Amino acid sequence: MLYGYAGTTLRINLSNENIKKEPLNEKWVEEYIGGRGFVSKILYDELAPKTDPFSEENLFVIAMGPLSGCFLPASGKTHFGTKSPATGGYGDSNMGGHFGVTMKYAGYDVLIINGKAKEPSYICIDDGKIEIRSAEKYWGKGSFAVEKAMKQDLGEEFQILTIGPAGEKLVKYACISHDFGRQAGRIGIGAVLGSKNIKAIAVKGTGSIPIFDAEGLLKKGKETYDAIRKKPGFKGWTPEGTAGITNWCNDVGAIPTRNFQKSSIEYADQINGKAILDRLKITDKGCFACPIPCGKYGFAKTKLGEAFVEGPEYETIAMIGSNCELKSIEEIAYANYVCDELGVDTCSAGVVISWALECYEKGILTKEDIGREISFGDLDSILYLLNEISARRGIGDLLAEGVRIASQRLGQGSEKFAIHCKGLEWTGYESRNAPGMMLGYITADIGAHHGRCWVLGNDVAGSAEAGSVHDLISGGRKTNRLPKAKVDGVIPVVLHSQHTRPAFDILGTCRLQYMEIGLEVDYYEELFYCITGRKIKWEDIINVSEKVWNLNRCFNFREIDGFGRSYDYPPARFYEDPIPDGPNEGHLLKLEEIDLLLNQFYQARGWDRNGMPQKAKLIDLGLGNVAEEFYS
Amino acid sequence: MRITLRLSGSIRLIYKELNEEIVLFVNEPVSIRALLQMAGINPTVVPAVYMDESKKDKDYMVTKEDSRITVLGPLAGG
Ligand code: SF4
Secondary structure, rough: OOOOOOEEEEEEEEEOOEEEEOOHHHHHHHHOOOOHHHHHHHHHHHHHOOOOOOOOOEEEEEOOOOOOOOOOOOOOOEEEEEEEEOOOOOOEEEEEEOHHHHHHHHHOOEEEEEEEOOOOOOEOOOEEEEEEEEEEOOOOHHHHHHHHHHHHHOOOOEEEEEEOOOHHOOOOOEOOOOOOOOEEEOOOOOHHHHHEEEEEEEHHHHHHHOOHHHHHHHHHHHHHHHHHHHHHHHHHHHHHHHHHHHEEEEEEEEEOOOOOOOOOOOOOHHHOHHHHHHHHHEEEEOOOOOOOOEEEEEEEEEEEEEEEEEEEOOOHHHHHHOOOOOOOOOHHHHHHHHHHHEOHHHHHHHHHHHHHHHHHHHOOOOOHHHHOOOOOOHHHHHHHHHHHHOOOOOOOHHHOOOHHHHHHHHHOHHHHOOOEOOEEEEEOOOOOHHHHHHHHHHHOOOOOHHHHOOHHHHHHHHOOOOOOOOOOOOOOOOOOOOOOOOOOHHHHHHHHHHHHHHHHHHOOOOOOHHHOOOOOOOHHHHHHHHHHHHOOOOHHHHHHHHHHHHHHHHHHHHHHHOHHHHHHHOOOOHEEEEEEEHHOOOOOHHHHHHHHHHHHHHHHHOOOOOOOOOOOHHHOOHHHHHHHHHHO | EEEEEEEEEHHHHHHOOOOOEEEEEEEOOOHHHHHHHHHHOEEEEEEEEEOOEEEEEEEEEEOOOEEEEEOOOOOOOO
């Protein structure tokens, strides 16, 4: 008996409508635990090399972890994976809410979809009954509209995930939406579903998960809940959620502004967590079993429209807000709503749009190219571009390709300020004076994403060898300028973060209870034992996380021609143009500093100078078969 | 005057050697900023502090015996 797992993998081939249920592979469980681990293993083993991300053969995977849906706090995370149309490499994305938990209650830990439906369809999973049904009446509609309609049609007990019109049109940063405001946003995961003609997946689950020690779990689960509520971070976290970080990011000169041309703003108080509480919020909203609900559900009214919307989270505030220079929380929240309804990732959309706005300012894109005048700070311009992108109309067709391809096609020097790495657009942290953060972004397996490594606080504090900076060296006086950060000592900090943050995606829980609240890892070890009956140490989970990291790196070497070191650099703006304003004025990481960081990083990881995992490293991690492929 | 700093997980991810609770003794009113420095925490790293159930500025002067101050760290957003 596999305790902690529903026990079944569901495979759906959309082309021939073959639906297969098979016992969950015990080797996956033993070696990869769950969630992100399963996604990584399945994509590496089952996806034919060089598969086109939009071909029928690409796989779309949903995988849950052993802790998902069990009696412990914040155990509602769902993990998605595919070969990314944005990067051409390994892609995964994570989402809160209630979908994956319900999928597990329906009996499935893993769902693997391949093929392509003949017509717009949705997949209906009603416990053991699986059907591929026509989605004709939902096709072309927005994510919220579809979720609402499907709940009315099928019943409230169904959990729905949908794509918006952007996913149908294969916008390379189309997202998946669920629970009226939760998204799996990154890597174009929604576009892959669209390429398979799948508008939505609905699931109802009324079963249960076998638990090794149910009484022990009940006791430990309650203890964990109480422990979280007593932790110092508990009270501070919930009121504003992630938006609570806005002023801090501005204070340390890390808030992207005008397509990363600047890194500080004067209007932070107009777009921060407090502004959400004062002007938008109706209620808190959380994922399955979460004691610290970070979602803020509210109502935004602007001259151009009004909507109920969850968010905006900090990333959206930064990327759609300051990076496009929207200066009011209502406008940011409304643009957030439009992104969600159309089904585009707010981070990538913010980068693509701000790049287009800069191109327009520089005369690289003209009024004729765009179809009208556009400008930073103008909500109407931003909504116009979002609609063009989602319909792949006019200039939107180019912008729908993502900022890497759009800038390569447009040329004229626009590649320099196309802010991405590996084809995935950057997120909400200026990193020219944050070497750890910069390294985290440029070496992340899916491209420039903060979810893989977030060490901005360490950068600001000063690296271990560099010692603390700013207030400490200024004797406690407030200074308005940060010294240049030193690059020494960041490698262990980055590695720790790169292994720890995704570890929660393997277990199937939210990481914030640990990362923000400070819940000790012992809780996870004990909960894991109560659920699965297997004793595990936190180091074992971290080892799996490292193994996954290396497997994904090999996936990228296999799938992307010429992959290696040259893919691990930021856009030239970040090493050629010093930050012109704010606390980090005058700072940047020079190319030689980035090279030094990469050399140290590769060495610490056991990778060669091109960033390829070395044979001994792969064998050491239990990836002997992969070593054989690359080194025989 | 006895003052307790209570550190969130996100601060302790940066300062791994620090305990969740740090007790400091001072002879006169002192700013939260100075208390953070006494504990070895760079105040710039701290986005928010709470005392008596409300958010306080880092320059807020602590005057009460047995004050308990919650120190939040930065975190990635969404
Ligand atoms: S902290 Fe936020 S993201 Fe994490 S489980 Fe709770 S509501 Fe979901």
